[in-house]
Structures are given as structure tokens and as C-alpha cells.
Amino acid sequence: MDDKIRSNGRYNYRKNLPYYLMMLPFFLLFFLFTVLPVLAAMVISLTNYDLLQSPGFVFLENYRRLFLNDTVFITALKNTFIIAVITGPAGYMLSFLMAWLINELRPKLRAVLTVIFYAPSISGNVYLVFTIIFSGDPKGFLNAHLLSLGIMDEAMLWLSDEKTMMLVVILVSLWMSLGFGFLSFIAGLQTLDKSQFEAAQVDGITNRWQELWYVTLPNMRPQLMFGAVMSITSALGVGDLTIQLTGFPSAGYNTHTIANHLTDFGNLRMEMGYASTIAVVLFAIMLLCNRPIQALIKRVGT
Amino acid sequence: MSKPSIIKTITRKRGARSFGGNVTLFIFLTFMALLYLFPVIFMANNAFKPLSEQLKFPPDIFVNTPTLENFMDLGELFSNSLVPFSRHLFNTLFVVAVGTAGQVVFASMAAYPLAKFDFAGNEFLSKIIVLSLMFTTAVTSVPNYVIMSRLGLVDTYLALILPAFSSSLGLYLMKNFMTQVPSSLIEAAHIDGASEMLTLWGVVMPAVKPAWITLLIFSFQSMWGVTGNIFIYKESLKPISYALQQIASVGIARQGVTAAVSLIMFLIPITLYIFMQSNVLETMSTSGMKD
Numbered sequence: 001m002d003d004k005i006r007s008n009g010r011y012n013y014r015k016n017l018p019y020y021l022m023m024l025p026f027f028l029l030f031f032l033f034t035v036l037p038v039l040a041a042m043v044i045s046l047t048n049y050d051l052l053q054s055p056g057f058v059f060l061e062n063y064r065r066l067f068l069n070d071t072v073f074i075t076a077l078k079n080t081f082i083i084a085v086i087t088g089p090a091g092y093m094l095s096f097l098m099a100w101l102i103n104e105l106r107p108k109l110r111a112v113l114t115v116i117f118y119a120p121s122i123s124g125n126v127y128l129v130f131t132i133i134f135s136g137d138p139k140g141f142l143n144a145h146l147l148s149l150g151i152m153d154e155a156m157l158w159l160s161d162e163k164t165m166m167l168v169v170i171l172v173s174l175w176m177s178l179g180f181g182f183l184s185f186i187a188g189l190q191t192l193d194k195s196q197f198e199a200a201q202v203d204g205i206t207n208r209w210q211e212l213w214y215v216t217l218p219n220m221r222p223q224l225m226f227g228a229v230m231s232i233t234s235a236l237g238v239g240d241l242t243i244q245l246t247g248f249p250s251a252g253y254n255t256h257t258i259a260n261h262l263t264d265f266g267n268l269r270m271e272m273g274y275a276s277t278i279a280v281v282l283f284a285i286m287l288l289c290n291r292p293i294q295a296l297i298k299r300v301g302t
Numbered sequence: 303m304s305k306p307s308i309i310k311t312i313t314r315k316r317g318a319r320s321f322g323g324n325v326t327l328f329i330f331l332t333f334m335a336l337l338y339l340f341p342v343i344f345m346a347n348n349a350f351k352p353l354s355e356q357l358k359f360p361p362d363i364f365v366n367t368p369t370l371e372n373f374m375d376l377g378e379l380f381s382n383s384l385v386p387f388s389r390h391l392f393n394t395l396f397v398v399a400v401g402t403a404g405q406v407v408f409a410s411m412a413a414y415p416l417a418k419f420d421f422a423g424n425e426f427l428s429k430i431i432v433l434s435l436m437f438t439t440a441v442t443s444v445p446n447y448v449i450m451s452r453l454g455l456v457d458t459y460l461a462l463i464l465p466a467f468s469s470s471l472g473l474y475l476m477k478n479f480m481t482q483v484p485s486s487l488i489e490a491a492h493i494d495g496a497s498e499m500l501t502l503w504g505v506v507m508p509a510v511k512p513a514w515i516t517l518l519i520f521s522f523q524s525m526w527g528v529t530g531n532i533f534i535y536k537e538s539l540k541p542i543s544y545a546l547q548q549i550a551s552v553g554i555a556r557q558g559v560t561a562a563v564s565l566i567m568f569l570i571p572i573t574l575y576i577f578m579q580s581n582v583l584e585t586m587s588t589s590g591m592k593d
Contacts, residue, residue, distance in 0.1 A: 019415035222590020
């Protein structure tokens, strides 16, 4: 697989210069807009920078305030974990299940179903239709139907009632969860080496479930890994969705996420120091969640 | 090429699903497809509903007497707005076109050495890219604002375009796909005296057509809906999706217009995707992470 050209030698910088030059434009911008911001956030998080007065170092004061004095952040942390723990794994498994089920269909049908399931994830703001479906107005789609069928006596405030708003957010994010990972699974399943299935049959594998566990999943490990990274990152980063569905701030902060908290302090209150602290914590959570899950996936099918 | 036919007979035989299994699968897939399609169908129908049907109790899913009222209202609202509709549309098209083209060019130039050559720093840079897939732009948004304003890029197209040039997902997919290009192809070009740039654009890029088409599609998808919220404040530089959002955000009376807006914003990227799906899937087959 690793078919790299090694004619110049790793450390022959003069001969390798063209490669470095070719990579320069990308990595210059990558450094400026991705690496530097992460490093800068770490530094700014130690200050009280607010765009108005000159920043002063406050060291870990922001972190202390975040974890000990900011109850809204603790709520956001809890909400983010609830959303991530449910939509992350569920969306991931759903992606694989759907990819696996449509894999053996005829190519035309498979292509159509792929579009249907993938479409919500690139639907732009089509998910705003859920604000009509779950509208708290008695004439909202769901309310109107439940009322006219006599299932409910009065309109339900789906998007601001603490019992239902989180559920709606989770449902909609599941609807949108068949994204990059799903495409990767579909493509991966199509390129599996068919001869392995024959060999497995000779080795005594009799049913589809054994085949899935002993042949399909181990061969899909790289795609499973990629899909996991995509799922974890997007599940932990949920922000726009909650704002669009349940408003900002959401009623009782019931669907307030870390990303929302970041928007609040970074873009509205312009407390850059404190917002950076939130960003650094989010960054740490995203990286920390990726590691153990990747280790888990490495053991699939063994 | 007699091999595929043998494989086919064997695959058909292996663990063939029972009739009951087939029926269950069919029912389940139909159910899921309808569930996933429902919001889109409902939205598309709403876009064509006259006001009377929008206020009907209980509301229907399907439109009875389709009308273009909502689209005409949308046009009306735009012709009354301070900044002409065409200006917002131009803003988006310009940002998407330049951002996407730049992403493909920059990502390909960086992916080629990473995929095909052994040099000091290769593994490190590749690892950094994978690492950057693990966090979202929310993490970098605050310092990015500071950086943009220091560079004087706030309220310019460049604030939206330049970050798109360095998309790590684009580089990642391109690099993975390029590792499949046979080294012999590149060495042959070298022997003919082609420079690395010439080899990339003349030999490698034609061989990785699915990958750059995929980058075009993904980049379009992510930039099409861009609202420019924290980097663009001048009304005349705002993209179309911002303008549409403003129009749609006025509440229940504008339900039909909102649906019309969503429909327009949805149809363009999805149509592009449908035509390019086979290329995208070919690229995604190499999207796996080795470690």
C-alpha cells in the first residue's frame, strides 16, 4: 500500500525543496487559521482580553470561574454530553447499519437510497422545517394533528418544554447524521475483497452475523475509524442546530451546548479571554473522546 | 475477465437471505427512506402552498392547489431590500467559486508530496491534518476573529475564502486518494524531464479526477450555506444565505416563504451531488484512517 518514492532520501532538503515549496501555500494558511488559533486560544484563555482594554494575565482564573462559578456552563457541559452520548454512537451505528443494508441492493436502487439518506446532512437549512413540524402553536404540524385526533387536549410547546426540547434536538441531529461517515461506509463496503468471504465460508462461517463480525468489520476498520472521528467531532460540536430549533438562549438553557456558550461569550459579549477558555475545554474534550474510541474500534472483530 | 462471473455466482450463493428476510429488509428500508424523506417532502410542498393552506387546521402534508405565491413574495421582499438580490447572489457565487477552486489547487499541491514522496516532516504533517479533523471550527472561532481583524480581513471576501483554502478534510481525502496513483507513473514523468508541478498537473491530477470532483462538491456544500456571520458586517458583502435567513426569520406568517427559501438553498447542492455521487463514493472508498 505504501508506495512512496524514496529516490532523494528523507533528509536531502535541497532535493526535497520542491515538495516543501508545493506544500507551503496550504500549510501557511493552515497554520494561520487552524494551528495558530488553537495555540492562541490557549494563551488568550489565561487573560481577561475583551477587545476593549489591554489584556492582562489572570492565569487560571477563567478556568476556575468556568468550572466553579458558571452554572450555565455546567448545564451546557451536561447537555453536550447528553447529545453526544446519544447522537454520536447512535448516528454512527445507524450510518453503518444503513450502509450495510443497502450494500447488496441493485446499484441503481443503492444509489437512490444513498442520496435519500445522505441528503439531510447537506440540506443547508431544510431542518428549519422542524420548527414548523414541532411548532408550539396549536396550528403547528404535530400539535394540530395530535389535537384533531384527540390524543392531546392542549398544544404542546415542543421546542421550549424541558421534557421535549432535548428530544427534538436529538431526533433532528440523528436525521442529519448520515454524513461523511455514511458515505465512507458505503464506499468501503463496495470495495471489500470478495474472495475473503469465500475463504471465510471455507473456514466455517455460516451466517451473515458471523460474516459481519469476522470478515466485514475487520476489513472496514479504516473507514470505521474515519466515521468515528467525524461522528464524535460533529456530535460534540452541536451548536447551530440548537440555536435554530430552540432559540438562543434556549428556554431554561435546556438545550444550551458548549458551542452555544462559546458563541455567547465570544461573539455576543466579546469576552475573548473567557470564550477562549471555553474553546480550549471543548478542544480538550474532543481530543480526549477520540482517543479511547479509536482504541475501541481497533479491537473490532478480534 | 472471467473471474468476476465466478465471484458473482459464489456471492449469490453465500448466506442467501430467506424470503422472510427479504420482506423484512424491504419494509424496514422503505420505512427509513420515508422517514428521512418526510421533512424534505413536507418542506417542498409548503413552498407551493397558498396562504389558505398554510393556515389550514390540521395542516396537510401535500399541497392541494400549488401556487408560486411564495416565490413571488420572496422576489418582492428582495426587490424592496436595501441591497439588491443579485448582489447577495454574486457574493455567494464569488466566494464559493474562488474558495472551492483555491481549495482544490492548494490541497492538491500539498497532498501530492505527502502522498507520494518520502521526506522529513511528512509523517508529522500528515498526523497534524488527522488531528485537525478531530475538532470543529468552533474551537478556533474566537482567535480567528482576532487574527482576521489584525490582518484587516474583516468585511472582505478573503475572510471567507482564505480559511477554505486550507481545509484539512480536503487535503486528507486528496492525499489518501493520491497514494493509489502508481509511483511508476510519476517516475516515468520524471524521466521525461517533467518538473514536480508539471507532473502533478499533467499526470497525477487527471488520474485522481474523482478526488478533485469530490473536493469541489464538498467545498461547494460547505461554502454554499455560509452566512459570514462573524466576519462580514457590511450588508452589501453578505452572502445569499444570510439574506434568505433574514427574510425567513420573521415568523409564522412567512412559513411559505421560509419553505421556498429552504427549497432553493437545498436543490442546488443536492443536484450537484446527485450527478457526482459515483465520483464521491470512489473517493470515499480511500477515506479510511490507518491508525
